[in-house]
Amino acid sequence: MDFAVVDEHTELRRAVAEIAADFGGAYYARKAEAREFPTELWQTLGRHGYLGASIPEAYGGGGGGLAELAIVCEESAAQGCPLLLMIVNTAIAAEMITRHGTEEQRSRWLPGLAAGTTRIAFAITEPDAGSNTHRLATTAVADGDGYRLDGQKYYISGVDEADAVLVVARTGTDEHTGEAALSLFVVDTDAPGLVAQPLPVAVALPERQFTLFLDGVRVGRDRLVGTEGAGFRQVFAGLNPERVTGAALAVGIGRYALARASRYVGERTVWGTPVGAHQGVAHPLAQAKIEIELAALMTAKAAWLHDQGQPAGEAANMAKYAAAEAALAALDAAIQAHGGNGVSTEYGLIPLWGLARLLRIAPVSREMILNYVAQHSLGLPRSY
Structure with missing residues (x-):
């Protein structure tokens, strides 16, 4: 690199x-x-x-x-x-x-x-599966010259703005492992039988969340992406880019928060001194700056590995973990540095806090990343 x-x-x-x-x-x-x-x-x-x-x-x-x-x-x-x-x-x-x-x-x-x-949304999450993709219950059954999809998806972003949804569904059982054989399908958002129900969330986001209900949704064979039954491998090949771009969003959020905070504390004067001159204000921002830069380096490394065709799973997971933690720390320091203005609508930090907090949970939780690192990087026994 x-x-x-x-x-x-x-x-x-x-x-x-x-x-x-x-x-x-x-x-x-x-x-x-x-x-x-x-x-x-x-x-x-x-x-x-x-x-x-x-x-x-x-x-x-x-x-x-x-x-x-x-x-x-x-x-x-x-x-x-x-x-x-x-x-x-x-x-x-x-x-x-x-x-x-x-x-x-x-x-x-x-x-x-x-x-x-x-725009295409992505539907993999289900209410009863959580992080266990093998438990997905949405099915796609061969039906004539196409497939019939039935099931439910949960916390699907931006369906109302999308033309189609890339749906992950079960098309059988892996004969070697006994686990679900998954496949990918592009489903039009206006397809008969597909219902998107808004899922209210407290986090202020431009992209709304939905529960999807698929009741006899029919698609042609031309909507199958890749090989039937190979969806698990195909999905996981796409999750490294998901983690890296999530990390990049978090790094950007952290940069924005620190830029706003640095400008504010450099100009805000109390008792004749800019508040940024005080170590109690400056040090948390400086620490957050260091953490954002470290996360940016790991994000760049993960992207480089992916683009070079090298294994990128470890770096992508670490980048996502580090960037989400760093973004939250940067926003917390920025909000604190603004004092009461940190929660003011005028300064616009709280909406970004909500997204950064979401990135700590999704697309994969920090706990599942720690599980991954413990097992694959440290060679510890699998814990789940």
Whole structure:
């Protein structure tokens, strides 16, 4: 891994930051409080080609890799506009269709995903499965020239803004392990039998959450992504990009919080002295800065490993863990440094705290990451 910053990445960071800064934290906070998707920012990034940074050029994308997509996620968040849907839309859906889809599927979906004119949500979580993917109960049964899907999905982000949902369903049982054989299907959001019920959450986010009910939803065989029964392997190949882009969002959130706090405590004067001159204020911010930089390094390493085709699971999990912890610490220090203004709507820190707190739980909880590191990095007995 080369630590030198290439000119292309510097320019990418600058360009994305300029676009996101035109909207800014106040724009994001308004959208988050109203539970409205930041359509204007999304479309602008799409028109300039940044939503498709990791999509092949042949399908209208930028032809880059996960490193470039992570930069887009981080820089938009660093301007106060973290885009959660980029994780499911680009890091997961576009990645899986690119890697495992047919030529017809890639031609059908990727150009719109790259341009921002099409969005795909991702549905894997279920109320009774939790982190145990083998317990998924949603089924897809061969039916004539297609499949019939039945089941329920839980905490599915952005369905109301999506044209389709990439659904993970059981298509049988693995004859070697006895566990669920999973498959991936692209399901239109207006498909008969698919009902999206809003799931109220206290966290202020532009992307709304839903419970999905699939009751006899029929799809053609052309909607199967990859190989039937190989969905478990295909899904987990897409989870490293999910963790890395989640980490990048958290790093960006931390950068934004520290920039706001540093400016505030450098200007805010009490008893004739800027409050930032006091170590009780400065040290927590400095510590948070160190932790954000460390998380950024691990995020870059994980993206690089993925793009080089090397095993990236350990680094991706560590990056997501470190970045979520660092973002929360940065926001806590920033809110404290602002005093009462830290919870003021005007300063826009609380909406970002909610998202950072969510990133500590999802897409994989910190406890499951610790389980992974204990087992795979330290060689300890499996605990679950």
